[in-house]
Amino acid sequence: MADAAQPDFEPEIIVFACHYCAYAAADLAGVMRLDYPSSIRIIKLPCTGKLEVIHLLRAIEAGADGVYAAGCLEGECHYLKGNLWARQRVNHVKKLLTEMGLEPERVEMYNMSSAMGVRFAEVANEFTARIKELGPNPVKRKGVSPYAAAREAASEIALPEDTDTVADQPNRPLAPLATTKEG
């Protein structure tokens, strides 16, 4: 596979990151001055459980070379099972891509906690290397940046980047699974 790697290819990768874990982990990675590729473009979600099949497909359709969701560690979802739903949907998209003749490895699900800055950088590097090996998404970009298109497609579920907490967004509905965490 290494032979297929294209040294000049700078992939564009969309990350759907959960506000409670991966997004904070990305912040931490930045604070720690950890090195991760600039190919990574993050869209912040209140929970990966909000992510649907269509959001992943829209990113691929817009020419993103790879897309992954980064949610909380399994068992630690703020909304209990959002990250498990996300994994199921990512797996479904893998199946759809396979049917279309696209590599299923272009989409992935990762789990991490907000304290895992190092892991965030690791995943970003790992996934970028994977996509570099796969080469560019054969779907031609249509003059729109994949990030902008993916963001647009996910506008209903994404949080603005300049806010830190869900509480800052009183008008934004939360995931249907949102319940008071008990105990």
Added chain:
Amino acid sequence: MITAERKPFDKILGLVGESKKVLVAGCDTCVAVCLTGGEKEAEILASELRIEAGMNGRETEVEHTSAIRQCEWEYLDLISDKVDQADVVVSLACGIGIQSMAEKFATKLVVPGVDTNMLGMPLEHAVWLERCGACGECVLGETAGVCPVVRCSKSLMNGPCGGSHEGKCEVKTPEGEEIDCAWHLIWERLKAQGREDLMFVDRPPKNWSKGSSGGPRKMVRVEARPV
């Protein structure tokens, strides 16, 4: 409820052929409830078709829409503009909706994007079981509310065959899962109702002409016809 499963992607591609303008039309009634052919699924298939076209360098325009019920003329009127602009319509409705669409837009190529499979009951979230065969002559009153026509693998009308074992049918699903023996269920429920004698009633050969063997069926409610 009518349930359907989406056709494999390559089958849909084959039906779409070289068409340049594709409309994926969902239906927001039964097939939406079974998560196969509602607006959401129409949008997904449209995106898939665009990705595939993009991968292979074809200039194909793919739009999606959905009708509240594809099986009713009035709702088809609401999407007729989009249909007019398309070379091919991939309908995600049940077989009834697909045919209504094909009949309403008779010069348009309308192809199925789903395989309609049963009249099913949602047993639990995202799981459906066949419950009715629309046989035209319901026997549920004598069979404790369990349909032997579709729930017995051999449509037996006079009790279980010799292949019933510990409440399970000798037949398994294509995925290898066990199927409940309908006659076992009937017997257990008849016992619970104290109506065991119904198990031993002789049921004559079923009149299949009331079902699909009688040719395409037609129903008219005279009292409700427009005057």
Added chain:
Amino acid sequence: MTPEKTEITEDTVDGYKAGSNLEKILSDGRFAVTGECGPPKSADGSVIDNKAKLLKGYVDAVNITDNQTAVVRVCSLASAVVAQQNGVEAVMQVTCRDRNRLAMQADILGASTLGIKNVLCLTGDHMSFGNHRDAKGVHDLDSINLIKMFKDMRDDKKFQCGEEMTVAPRLYIGCAENPFGDPYEIRALRLKKKILAGADFVQTQCIFNLPKFKKWMEEIRSLGLHKEIKIMAGITPIKSAGMANYMKKAVPGMDVPQEIVDRIAAQEKGAPQQAEGKKLAVEMIKELAEIEGVAGVHIMAVEWEPAVPEIVEAAGLLPRPTVA
């Protein structure tokens, strides 16, 4: 509850329903023996010739299976005729899986004109077990409807639709019952239902669990059913421990106790296991013959027909009676 007595007409002057060898032996209260022959999966009629010759003189009639286990074979009607040409009376099996009421009535009229007198009415194994799994299952009738349809043709000269015919087929009508099927508690009453529909004899699923069969027979006797129908107990000689295991695990409706499997497995593979299998079959037959209400045995030696003569002889069932 007594099934209607067949009216004596000019067609039944001899007092028999069909006048078959099997009917006469059973009616005379003699212990009957039937065998089984699976037709070949090709147009090679010699296979049926050979199987029939092998069984001639050792059984009173031979069942001819109808696309058994949903695998396409020479049809039971043609095979039954070939068997009879070789001097062995046939019991033509008819399943509801492959034919509708038109085809089944047409076939039984044809069979009757070709001299077939015994018929066995079955539901049939499901298509999913066979070699044409995409086939549409017919199941227009169930086996009870089928029994009744043949009985009405024979006794009332009526087609299922109610129309009359001039010459009725003379049939000795059989059915199958599985004493080991579930729910167990309805099995005896289900046989009663078949008797009321018109069955003259019943051949049971092969018996390995003797205590359970005896219990079933007790229920049959308590309902008096053994006086209404001739009960032939099913026997399958086991050829190997592998076969015993397969039947225990994979064949629907079979009840093979572990001790039976162990008994065969205790012998060396090959001839010793075969000998034990035959010995077991002989013991079973002798025990079954002692049970009140058992009128005969039906030996289903699946693809092991050569074992049948030996078993019948060792069970002391030779010579087979000749009837007028």
